[in-house]
Amino acid sequence: MAINPLTSSASNAAGAAASPISADVYKRVEQTMLSQNNGATKLNAALTSSQTKLSGLGQLQSALSNFQSIAAALTGSGLSTSAASSDKTVATSTSTGGAKAGTYAINVQQLAQGQFLTSAEFSSATAKVGTGAPTTVKIDFGTAGDKGFTTNGTATSKTISIDSSNNTVEGIAAAFKAAGVDVKVEKGDDGKVSLSIAGQSGEGNSMRISVSGDAALKNLLGYDPDEKGKQGFKQTTAAQDAILTVDGKEIKSASNTLDKNKGIEGAALTLTGKGKADITISQDASKIGDNLKTFVAAYNDLNAKLKTLSSGALKGDTAIGQVTMQMDLLLKTGGGNVSTSALAAAGVSQGKDGNLVIDDKKMQAAITADSSQVAKLFTNDGKGLADLMGAKARSFTDKSSVISRETTQANRELDATNTKRAALTKALTAQATALAALYSAQSQTGTGGGMFGTGGAGSTGTLFDMLG
Structure with a gap:
């Protein structure tokens, strides 16, 4: 503020x-x-x-992660693999490179959810809270249990500063948002407002909120699960993990999206509700065209986000400059392993705006002539275009990347x-x-x-x- x-x-x-x-x-x-x-x-x-920069970097990392997950799903045999669910209200699946053909029995007993906290009510969003004395709010993340609150050791605590410049309900909400906390100002039917915080899913992402400074803010914003009855925020929903079985084996997950290393090996699972469903993995060369279109759409979404951030929140920034340059270089050179003329012959080329363009007739003709050769252009023991671009996106999102620094x-x-x-x-x-x-x-x-x-x-x- x-x-x-x-x-x-x-x-x-x-x-x-x-x-x-x-x-x-x-x-x-x-x-x-x-x-x-x-x-x-x-x-x-x-x-x-x-x-602004933190927001832009967060958007950049999210866009790269989304693209990388789609590219990873096409590696190995994933380009010609399909996954179908018998009940999409329980679970859906996307096959990735290592998925084996077969039918897998899923039983979802519990969905993952985040903690939800609400504050006391105020007359308006512009109402002043406390004296305006400098106040520090610290949020720790961990597990709340019978043995007390235990920090999870991986999530970094968040610190928020409140003073006379932002000690209104809406000012406090803005300060929390700037620190990366999902908070909203909720308005009731009576016109009164309150703060609500939605935590990330998983029991290990429960929150403990400590406040030093203004006493009124401490009474409003404090939350310690180990001190019952002394809370500012009230918990309306507890954080919890998803619990399911895959072919009888129990699995817990902090998220309702399970990657290829959890659940069904080589397939990503998305849990949508409690109940039972069968996931069927099939090998089908006719899926190559559809999966390539998904890859092209994912890259074009990433390219659009890069352009938006380059002209806005991250204008002139080193990280986005490196991402844009290196991803574009892979398309123009094929990473030295993929012939761009062969890509064009298979119906995939790069337009003047940087987007990938599909010539559907060429693509279908190439797949009909030799589907395995088309597949190898995109996934070939780590040397295909999807392999290389997915790996590059992953390198930009790890802890030692320029984005992280x-x-x-x-x-x-x-x-x-x-x-x-x-x-x-x-x-x-x-x-x-x-x-x-x-x-x-x-x-x-x-x-x-x-x-x-x-x-x-x-x-x-x-x-x-x-x-x-």
């Missing part, structure tokens, strides 16, 4: 004064503090920049900016409080007007000189 020293600090000063200050004094406080605006503006710009740096910059913002807000509030007291005293005695803001002939300095 942006800091406005001319309003928030003056408002804080008004609230801190022993008695209400006059409109004239309030205006003089604002005018005198105008010189502080540049520092606040720079902090606001840095804050917005870090938040930039995300870590952006988070550090965001934390540093929030710390500076809290310090500036505290300093501005102190200055504004002193101004309000001095101006109020002057208005009562009728002295000192020239010294504190009018710049008259009797002026010997500025207020900030006196404050040091």
